[in-house]
Amino acid sequence: MNGSRWMLIILIAVVALFLVSWAIKSFPSSGVTVSWSSIRHAFFVTLAAFVTLAIFSFLYKDNPYYKFAEHLFVGVSAAYWMCVGFWSTFVGNLIPRISPGLSKFFGVPYKEFTFYYFVPLILGILLLMRLSSKAGWLSRWALAFIVGTTAGLNLIRYLRSDFISQVSNTFVPLLVQWKGAGAFFSDFSLASGGQFTLMLTNWVIFIGTFCGLIYFFFSKEHKGVFGAASRVGIWVLMITFGASFGYTVMGRVSLLVGRLTFLFDDWLGLLN
């Protein structure tokens, strides 16, 4: 048999399985009345399971089922976000502040006329000028405004949260509650509130920050003492990334568990 015939057989099998699943989900058990809503619900659950499995099929290789799910996903999401943007930004925010007539037309309560709302309206129109070959250059004004303004705002935000606050957090005492060597060694435990742990934490913060900053210093070659500090910096970064990796992977596993729960519970009904 050639490839296209195999494809046809697989397609028929998949459609048949879909229909069987739909039928079984529509008639769950004896004694339960079948209604249009249960049939509709069964259809959507089966469809969701089919699309989920189609996406999972990518783990094997690219195939027509994945392509179908991908195109469906992209098309639906693009349309959805366009609708959300239109109704929340344009109708929800702009219209109630510029026109009572349009507010009535769209069925949103008119708030009050606010002149400033014409600024984003004009910028939006300028952006749409890209569609014209002659007036396309006008869109650059809007782009320049958006990029320049928000980059300037971000500069202040980054300086405040990522720069100044972090500098002050680096000022840590290296001898926490120091009561002498005897007391220090008698409390030589890894308990989170212990003297040794507190001191170790502060040392790691100070050395890690110091060496990390040296690693990100681009104006000097990393040689000699500078190079050694830079290597310590990259080690600190890599250990941090390792911990972050493990933590995030656990989060991803929980996402997978969520989809498997959907398949085994909502679709197949195997879980209690």
Next chain:
Amino acid sequence: MKRQLLLLLLLCLAVAAPPATAQTAEDSLLSGETTGALTVAPGPVSNIQLKDTDNDHGHSVTLSWEISPDDGAGLNNVIGYEIYRAPSMEGPFVKRAGVPAGSHSHVDVGSKEKDSPDYMEDYIDYYYKIRTITADSAVYAESAVAGPIQSYGQWFNTGRVPVLIFVACFLALTLYFINRAKGGADLYVRPLAGIGAVDEAIGRATEMGKPILYVLGLGTAADIATIASYTILGRVAKKVAEYQTGLIVPCYDPIVMTVAQETVKASYADAGRPDAYKEDMVYFVTQSQFAYVAAVNGTMLRDHPATNIYMGKFYAESLILAETGALAGSIQIAGTDEIAQIPFFVVACDYTLIGEELYAASAYLGREPLLLGSLKAQDYAKAGVILIAVVGFILLNFGVDGFKEFFFVSN
């Protein structure tokens, strides 16, 4: 006679019985008993001070007062205070907040949105009174009405002076180094492995006759990482135009797509190949995170790009993209300032630009005075941070805390 004797006996008993103390009253109140003898109201708060809240955008008033004499002493039956506000001396007073016993101050913050029911208008008079409450809702004391006070916003937030100083220093450094770069000074930037790999990857794609996939991430057009990525995209597009290699740029954000189209178009013009530029090289996919990933993954497996470059802001999709690229056998170069995503790129890509290396890459590849100057300024700012950290650390370890307080930035 018997009646008189009985009255005399009762009088003696009354004189001999111990007096009712504050303590017994308090105990009964706390236990929820309400008897006629316990309806003694506590003393009201006194000396209410009102002022507009400092360093804010308005719509807020700060109250302070001296607590009731029965708060923690005297009758000791105060459980808290209720703050009331009115637009006139006569009222109507509306309850704004409740604070526990022992509190000396409260900030009454209203909404700045006119259509909010909690809207607090600036530049109009407000009057306040404070009710001292007990466990019995019927037993309380009210202060005298204080006011008027008006709320208003400040033009300058003195709590953010450190930010102003750092911005001024950073701008001065940037301008100095930009001028030096424009004057022809050779500003050294150490080589980064990931940057060198960009040219190598473009060469490989050219040899293989396959396109280059450039992913700008999920950031907006104004994110610093996306801005840095535009510069790298410009450089890649110029090389691609020179070598006549294919370029695919799927975008997550429509504004990012527009800027990216402009960048690529300008690069093709710079390379002397404006005719080779096609607008659909840079296209919009969707603003749904995982739908975008699904589409880019499909592109990787169907168009087989020789090189995948991920530069910008990435979130949970980073590993899915990079793993698929590795599966497709592409050379992969990534760079992001999203700390949580760097580990995924490190394990799945051939080269990774970590955090600020992404900004350095844009300056290194662009070699423009503006970018080099700002990169140098960043370097010297880092040197300043190291110096400040060492000084602060030494001072703190010698018991001087004042230096640290300078770096406190209010909200």
